Amino acid sequence: MAGGTPKIVHINQLRAGAIRFSEFGMLVLPGGFSYGDALGAGVRQALDLQVFLQDELTEFVDSGRPVLGICNGFQTLVKAGLLPGHGREKASGAEQRTSTGNRDVTLTYNARGHFECRWVHLAVEPETKANCLAQIEELVFCPVAHGEGNFQVSDDESLEQLEKRNLVAFRYVDVNGERARGRYPINPNGSVADIAGICNPAGNVIGLMPHPEDHVESIQNPLSGSGRLGLSIFRAIVSRASS
Amino acid sequence: MTVYRVEVTAKDPTGDFGIVAAAHRLGVDTLQSCRKSRLYFLTDHKGPPLATEQIERLCAALLVDPVVETALISSLPENRPCDINYQLDTEADEQVIEVALRPGVTDVAARVLEQGAAEMGIHGLEAATATQFRLTGVLSLSELRRLARGLLCNETIESYSLGPIEPPFGRSSDARNYVEQIPLAGLDEAALSQCSSERMLSLDVREMKEIQSYYEEIGRAPTDVELETLAQTWSEHCVHKTFKARIAFTRYGPDGSPYPTEEIQGLLHTYIQAATEKVKRSWVRSAFVDDAGIIEFDDKYDLAFKVETHNHPSALEPFGGANTGIGGVVRDIIAVSARPIACTDVLCFGPQNLPQEALPAGVLHPARVEDGVVAGIGDYGNKLGLPTVNGAVIYDDGYLGNPLVFCGAVGMLPKGAHPTAPQKGDRVVVLGGRTGRDGIHGATFSSAELTQATHVESGSAVQIGDPITEKGLIELVENARDARLYSAITDCGAGGLSSAVGEMGEELGADVELMDVPLKYPGLTPWEIWLSEAQERMVLAVPPANLERLQALADLWEVEMRDLGRFSGDGWLRVRYDGRPVAELPMKFLHEGLPLPRREALYHEGGPDRKSRPTGKEQGRTSLNERAVLLQMLSHPSVASKERFVRTYDHEVRGGTLVRPFVGPHMDGPADAAVLKPLGTWDNGRAFSLSVGINPLLGKRDSYSMAVSAVDEAFRNAVAVGADPDRIALLDNFCWGNPTIPDRLGALVRTCQGCYDAAVAYNAPFISGKDSLYNEFDGQPIPGTLLISAIGIVPDMRHTCTSDFKEAGNLIYLLGQSHGELGGSLLSHLMGWEGGEAPAMPNDPLARYRALHASMLSGLIQSCHDLSEGGLAVALAEMCFGGRLGAKVDLLTICGDGFPNHYIQLFCETNGRHLVEVAPADAARFEECLAGLPFALLGEVLPSDQVIFTKGPDRLFQLTLNEISTAWKGDSKDEASN
Incomplete structure (x- = not known):
């Protein structure tokens, strides 16, 4: 629907080298509960990426091909240090594998303390480094379904850096596109500055908590309207992959 | 050997308001705040010594979120303070309660941590987890214990400590090749009853006598493995005796005059299946034969639907009970070769605002039951990636001691994709989670009433689920189905392997070796391995030529697979441990030997107390x-x-x-x-x-x-x-009290008659159903409930x-x-x-x-x-x-x-x-x-x-x-x- 020819690949197939990143033009890390999120959302899968796939993934990202992380995929990218991705060095070995200790953004437990499923409105941040998203002209309407989607930063300066470097990709807004300003349930999880998604400085790695894949047809819209499809996000990123 | 303790705490000092509010409801008004920390215990007793630097790496990569959390690492001294000698320091600003799972209860986080450590090159690490609650406010020792027991810890599966807890590592023990012979010869009725209740067999005297005479005839005593197998197979939960029993039913009209007594040849046959046969809908693919009912969806796919109950486990451990309830019903869907696609849940609880002093002894407060059940359902369904889309919640005083938890699941399968005939020579293959002492006696437990003492006695019947293992099973079985690698499949539910292998091998017979069952920890006796209801396991009949391809799929999805034996073709169930026979039973006696009960049922229209009945x-x-x-x-x-x-x-x-x-x-x-x-x-x-x-x-x-x-x-x-x-199919779930009491059974009969008449009037078939009986607490039945x-x-x-x-x-x-x-x-x-x-x-x-x-x-x-x-x-x-x-x-x-x-x-x-x-x-x-x-x-x-x-x-x-x-x-x- 978005123009690509997707293939579902198990991480064990990548680990075994049976399938390689280089065969593909775009990577999507989908939602779910990798390893049951038993040590925190995405943490254990992030370790897999770092231990087994670091080199291939680094090459993929450095080549400018797009990477999209949705929900658990976003949590994984953040916890693996790929988002927002500044300060990443081309180190390898044990040190690099545990370098996540100095992250300054995270996705943590929702402010209300529990998993929540509800539809939200998203606005693409106008100046975002993920400039392929600029072709999305309207709001995106799609559900969140998570317990650990509360985007937080270690201090004000980290937030300022994100904003200044235009690494915010999506924010939670109301039906008219006005910033949520922390108001629940428009901002469903307490994220700082209503941040729903971010990108890396090169703009090719993008992550967001909501699920655009659950609104690709108008009939899925609980308000019976048309437009504001999550599909537009996939279209935008696929068009970058093929350009 | 060193034991490291890692305490992970949120930087935000606000704490958990929910716990404080719940404590106030519990009558502990002086609690001001509660901060929760996660505790990890790491030890090297099985592997090379751990270095502090490795602990720090583990913290950075897996245990601590540096943005919002801090960690405190300590290595534990040999002599730790212990709860028994706990001295309350009344001057302290803060009191500490720590809670850990009991050894043997599934600790998913610890297992994921051990795997992750190995991936980082830290091998042989053993991990355990716990939770710390730091409490402020003026709290007495008895208040602390009340908080622990009434709110923070469920002693059915957890233990707590005031102050630092002992690291909850299980003690390992040796394999126990111990099989008991149980002499039944010459026992009188009282002694047979006593044997049944002491071993928690839930068999009545007639059934015990039937077993006694079988073994007298063959001239030996049953082994514990055999007796337990018979008890499981003949349990109300597995064989639905009440729904098959012959019933003499007498109904009294509103004026007290009796209708002629009816002889009912089995409720299931007379009412439920009869309705399905009468309406004869062409789109019904499978009704009452498989683990779930199946109807046609479109010209390519069928839909499977099943609803189960998990009432007694949820009464004792609401999170685990509901969690494994969803897990169990989803496996019923996998067991008809369908891909699960949705869940439902219907819940019946006692009043949420019940005053603490009105709570009977041995009962968890309904608010605690609701919190746990809801969290358990969400945890399992969400982690499986299944939408939980429909249900209902009912509150009534009658559910106080015995809540009801109905869990449903829907699946989809291509037409004709579900093979149901094991072949002689097929291998008996078990897939999924490891077997532990969890869930022993679930089938007989659910066929008995709850009492105040049940919380203490039945701990092993309650389990915690591991949805990610089940997710692997879903994917693996779907792949194996599409490659046509198995000739029959069933889930390990109540009765564990004994029921799964016993039912699948009913026609052919089966020969299995228990040493080949993968265990969570050693020390299980053969009957425990055979009966364990450890979660997330499926049993498949696999032609030997397909084993290798199935193994390759199992490796991809990281699902453990073991070959236990073969479907023999001689009609006997033979169970061995290390080569030695521990059970030898003809399938015919196992499945047909149960003497069907005969029961009396009475029903008064308008209730027995008709005088108090004002008219419209x-x-x-x-x-x-x-x-x-x-x-x-x-x-x-x-x-x-x-x-x-x-x-x-x-x-x-x-x-x-x-x-x-x-x-x-x-x-x-x-x-x-x-x-x-x-x-x-x-x-x-x-x-x-x-x-x-x-x-x-x-x-x-x-x-x-x-x-x-x-x-x-x-x-x-x-x-x-x-x-x-004209395209609606129905499922029935009856939750009732003790059916051996005539008026309880009478109401059940009358309900079944209503089901029949309605199904026929609406031209709608029943395609599956389940009954859960003996829902009573201290002799008080729940309101008879039909879903x-x-x-x-x-x-x-x-x-x-x-x-x-x-x-x-x-x-x-x-x-x-x-x-x-x-x-x-x-x-x-x-x-x-x-x-x-x-x-x-x-x-x-x-x-x-x-x-x-x-x-x-x-x-x-x-x-x-x-x-x-x-x-x-x-x-x-x-x-x-x-x-x-x-x-x-x-x-x-x-x-x-x-x-x-x-x-x-x-x-x-x-x-x-x-x-x-x-x-x-x-x-x-x-x-x-x-x-x-x-x-x-x-x-x-x-x-x-x-x-x-x-x-x-x-x-x-x-x-x-x-x-x-x-x-x-x-x-x-x-x-x-x-």
């Missing part, structure tokens, strides 16, 4: 404040919005949820049913609905009426969202309907007649009225549902809502609230009879009724569709926020949307509107 007319003389009653109904916990916890379930995943639990412009109005479009079928417009009918209040009044009303409710909910009334779940085909996903009013100026119609049926109604319950007529089956219900469905397909219906608890008034209020629109209706127009007072029209719960909204331009066509059927034009949708009830020219009362919101949703501020 007498009730009619009372006058009441309808406005206040309506608000009271809307805020009644069984009616009020369940949004606070339904939103903790993912109802969107897989992208196919078209009618959701909450509807309307603010997505907070109630839905009648869910509509789902399965992934992989978007090339056509077909979808399906899931709905339920349940009304235990009515069951207290009239069992027969409960059954027909539950069928009608499930039906009208399905039709209300767009299902075709009807319905799965219906929605022919066109563009023509579904929701309950919220859409546009001011549209017309409001009431379909169906109303009668003065207040028996068992919510109104009677609130007023304390005991009598009254119970709702009857409507006349020709299918005709009106077909007409409604046809007008829906023609696009004539803007909104539609069924009338159930609280009748017309509650339904109208919900439609107005959902759509944020007012309405004006005139009660004088209602079709029907027996209205000595207008509250009957407002609140009666007559079956077969819907409220529908129709645009004025469509009114003529709509009325044409309904020609010859009872319906009335009641009023219209208003642009205001007023909901107005009139009777002719008289205005009876009105209320505002805000008042409805306050009562129904529990908040005065309309949060969603900004």
